[in-house]
Amino acid sequence: MTEKLSYRFGRNEKLKSRKAIEQLFARGKSFNLFPYRIVWQFTNETGALKAGVSAGSRHFKKATDRNRIKRLSREVYRINKHKLYNQLIVENKGMHVFFLYQGKELPDYIFLKEKMEAAINKLVKLCNEKRETNS
RNA sequence: UCUAUCAGCCGGCUAUCGCUUUAUUCUUAGGAAUAGAGAGGAAAGUCCGGACAGCAAAGGGCAACAUACCGGUUAACAGCCGGCUUUUUGGCAAAACCAAAAAAGAGACAGUGCCACAGAAAAUAACUAUCCCGUUACAUUCGGGAAAAAGGUGAAAACGUGAGGUAAGAGCUCACGGCAACUAUUGGUAACAAUACUUGCGGGUAAACCUUAUGUGCUGUAAUGCCACGUAAACCAGCGUUUGAGGGCGGCUCGUCCGAGUUGGAGGGUAGGCAGCUAGAUUUUAGCAGUAAUGCUAAGGCAAGAUAAAUGAUAGCCACCCCGAUUAUUUCGGGGCAACAGAAUCCGGCUUAUGGCUGAUAGAUUUU
RNA sequence: GGUCCUUUGGCCGAGUGGCUAGGCACAGCUCUGCAAAAGCUUUUACAGCGGUUCGAAUCCGCUAGGGACCU
Numbered sequence: 001m002t003e004k005l006s007y008r009f010g011r012n013e014k015l016k017s018r019k020a021i022e023q024l025f026a027r028g029k030s031f032n033l034f035p036y037r038i039v040w041q042f043t044n045e046t047g048a049l050k051a052g053v054s055a056g057s058r059h060f061k062k063a064t065d066r067n068r069i070k071r072l073s074r075e076v077y078r079i080n081k082h083k084l085y086n087q088l089i090v091e092n093k094g095m096h097v098f099f100l101y102q103g104k105e106l107p108d109y110i111f112l113k114e115k116m117e118a119a120i121n122k123l124v125k126l127c128n129e130k131r132e133t134n135s
Numbered sequence: 136u137c138u139a140u141c142a143g144c145c146g147g148c149u150a151u152c153g154c155u156u157u158a159u160u161c162u163u164a165g166g167a168a169u170a171g172a173g174a175g176g177a178a179a180g181u182c183c184g185g186a187c188a189g190c191a192a193a194g195g196g197c198a199a200c201a202u203a204c205c206g207g208u209u210a211a212c213a214g215c216c217g218g219c220u221u222u223u224u225g226g227c228a229a230a231a232c233c234a235a236a237a238a239a240g241a242g243a244c245a246g247u248g249c250c251a252c253a254g255a256a257a258a259u260a261a262c263u264a265u266c267c268c269g270u271u272a273c274a275u276u277c278g279g280g281a282a283a284a285a286g287g288u289g290a291a292a293a294c295g296u297g298a299g300g301u302a303a304g305a306g307c308u309c310a311c312g313g314c315a316a317c318u319a320u321u322g323g324u325a326a327c328a329a330u331a332c333u334u335g336c337g338g339g340u341a342a343a344c345c346u347u348a349u350g351u352g353c354u355g356u357a358a359u360g361c362c363a364c365g366u367a368a369a370c371c372a373g374c375g376u377u378u379g380a381g382g383g384c385g386g387c388u389c390g391u392c393c394g395a396g397u398u399g400g401a402g403g404g405u406a407g408g409c410a411g412c413u414a415g416a417u418u419u420u421a422g423c424a425g426u427a428a429u430g431c432u433a434a435g436g437c438a439a440g441a442u443a444a445a446u447g448a449u450a451g452c453c454a455c456c457c458c459g460a461u462u463a464u465u466u467c468g469g470g471g472c473a474a475c476a477g478a479a480u481c482c483g484g485c486u487u488a489u490g491g492c493u494g495a496u497a498g499a500u501u502u503u
Numbered sequence: 504g505g506u507c508c509u510u511u512g513g514c515c516g517a518g519u520g521g522c523u524a525g526g527c528a529c530a531g532c533u534c535u536g537c538a539a540a541a542g543c544u545u546u547u548a549c550a551g552c553g554g555u556u557c558g559a560a561u562c563c564g565c566u567a568g569g570g571a572c573c574u
Contacts, residue, residue: 007152012165016443019406052443063179064476071154075448078153098443109448 009078015052015096024096033119035103040123041096048094049085051077055101069101072109076116087124097123 015021028041055069077099088095099119 009153011155014443017407021443054443062476067477070443071447075153079448 007078007082009074009081013050015050015098020050020096021052021098024098028096028098031122032102033115033122035101035107036115036119037100037102038119038123039098039100040126043094043096049081049088049097050095051081051097051099053077053099053101060106065106068106072107072112073099073101073116076109076112079113080116080120084120084123084127087127091127093127095123 015024024039024041028039030037030039032038053070053073055066055073060066060069084095
């Protein structure tokens with residue numbers, strides 16, 4: 001039953017507040033997983049998983065290309081985020097995540113899908129480690 | 136078949152999942168269900184022009200900026216349409232003429248500046264050479280005078296050709312021709328064109344400064360108005376309270392208005408929401424006016440509104456295109472599904488980027 | 504979204520419309536047993552297109568790239 005809900009990616013699950021984003025970049029932790037750089041941070045609200053996506057205008061000058069990357073990234077995140085969500089429910093925590101596209105070429109769907117799965121797995125793993133060290 | 140110009144179009148359906156928004160209903164302020172809508176010709180560049188909003192009123196002058204043949208069009212324009220003139224190219228041996236293209240196309244008889252190299256000289260004019268007179272046996276040299284023609288250069292050189300004239304020469308005079316200006320007449324709304332008369336012929340550059348004429352108040356939807364939240368109405372320093380600090384959104388100044396605070400430092404807080412915000416100088420067709428741009432009338436159609444920023448992903452089928460097999464149609468298999476590109480207040484233009492298909496026109500080539 | 508500025512060799516940087524200075528770097532030579540330093544020599548440029556002009560790095564227009572400011 002939660003499977004059906006988990007494919008949604010609505011307004012409340014996007015990082016919108018400018019303040020929250022600034023805090024995330026100031027205090028959050030990060031790791032690189034090509035082509036993404038992932039910035040993340042725990043929050044206290046249970047099950048509040050918020051995410052954002054960006055593609056810099058340094059490598060992609062045209063707005064069309066940037067839109068394309070952001071759309072594909074959002075789509076791929078939407079399909080794969082349920083693992084992370086379930087893990088957070090178990091952990092009783094929330095999380096802010098930001099995906100920065102760092103590559104220099106336009107990706108395709110299959111490539112991004114593989115990379116996003118790997119990234120989500122790594123985030124889930126990080127959750128586990130955190131619990132172990134905490135407890 | 137190719138090239139150029141103009142006009143139009145660029146996928147459709149199904150399934151699964153998803154985004155933004157509108158209406159209704161439900162639940163309750165978080166949302167859910169149903170139905171509908173959801174990106175271009177350039178949405179881009181921000182190069183022009185407006186609408187709209189604010190600045191007390193939107194005032195004078197200077198400065199600054201823009202425009203610059205004429206007429207029309209428009210809400211407005213540096214846009215568009217038509218005409219004039221000039222230049223270039225082609226047709227022709229050349230001119231006239233025709234066709235096409237381009238023009239930031241006012242003024243160089245207001246003034247200032249610049250014109251490298253070469254050349255006597257790049258504009259008052261000077262120099263060389265020429266001629267005459269004096270000196271001298273003659274010539275040279277030297278002194279005085281004449282006139283402004285000749286001087287190889289250069290992108291550009293003092294109206295051109297011929298004749299007369301003269302000591303030698305010279306638009307000095309004459310004939311033919313060229314150019315410019317004034318005036319008159321005719322045609323044209325006008326720019327301008329043609330003709331006649333008179334006068335005069337010493338260059339270019341205004342996309343150098345500039346002059347003249349005309350226009351522009353400035354800032355821009357992150358404008359502006361409202362609501363909510365929060366801090367420090369505190370601290371230090373300067374100036375000032377009618378002897379007026381400071382301010383009134385580009386600069387200076389005049390005028391005028393507000394006026395008790397204001398400027399800087401260090402530091403603190405907030406960075407949320409609503410309106411503006413999408414239905415209009417709109418578009419298609421027909422008729423009328425006009426050479427045209429465009430305008431008027433009638434009927435119909437259309438109509439995104441996000442804010443870390445929506446319009447997407449996957450799979451399949453059809454349509455379309457390409458390639459291969461097959462005897463043409465057909466059928467089968469494989470591939471592609473397009474280029475340039477993504478609204479951010481809205482319009483009218485301009486510029487730039489652009490693949491494919493269809494139609495029209497023009498040109499070229501081949502075949503009949 | 505809006506308002507402006509700028510572009511000259513590999514790098515920095517000057518340049519009234521008339522042959523694009525200079526410095527560093529690179530390369531070669533001299534010097535040295537070898538290098539460094541020093542000296543000499545050479546190569547490589549006006550962002551692109553179009554216009555005005557006899558002639559554009561310069562003036563004008565368009566395009567491209569880079570940068571700054573407004574919050």
